[in-house]
Amino acid sequence: xxxxxxxxxxxxxxxxAERKAREKEICICAAVVTTEAEVYPCHRHADGIIAIKxxxxxxxxxxxxxxxxxSKNRFISREEAYKLQIEAGIKSASPDGYYPPELFSExxx
Numbered sequence: 001x002x003x004x005x006x007x008x009x010x011x012x013x014x015x016x017a018e019r020k021a022r023e024k025e026i027c028i029c030a031a032v033v034t035t036e037a038e039v040y041p042c043h044r045h046a047d048g049i050i051a052i053k054x055x056x057x058x059x060x061x062x063x064x065x066x067x068x069x070x071s072k073n074r075f076i077s078r079e080e081a082y083k084l085q086i087e088a089g090i091k092s093a094s095p096d097g098y099y100p101p102e103l104f105s106e107x108x109x
Contacts, residue, residue: 024071024088025072025074025084025088026070026085026088027068027069027071027076027081027084027103027108028068028070028071028108029042029043029068029108030042030044030047030066030067030068030105031048031068031069032049032052032059032060032065032066033066033067033075034058034060035057035060035061036057038057039069042105043105043109044105045066045105048066064077064078067080067081068103079103081103082098082100082101082103082107084103085103086098093106093108094107
C-alpha cells in the first residue's frame, strides 16, 4: 500500500493513508506454542518447533499450536490469520497464492 505518490517529478506523502494502514492488524511472523503456553515467534513453523525442542520443552499437540503473531502482539490460529490478511488487503508472498482457509508462513515472506 503506497503512502506516497510521484507526480511530475514531485513526491507527495499521504500521512492519513499511512495512519490508516498502521491501524490494521496484520500477521508479522509465524509462531508455535509449547505445552506450557509459551509462544515462540519464528520465521517458519518448523524453526519454532526445533527451537522449542532445543530448549527441552514440548510443542503443544493441538493443531492450533501453530499460528501467527500479529502487529498487536496477539497469537492467532492459521484460520484467523488468513482472514486477517485478506481483510487487510495483503496479497500472499507465495507465487501460488493463498491456500484457504489457512495462512502459511510462505504467505508472509
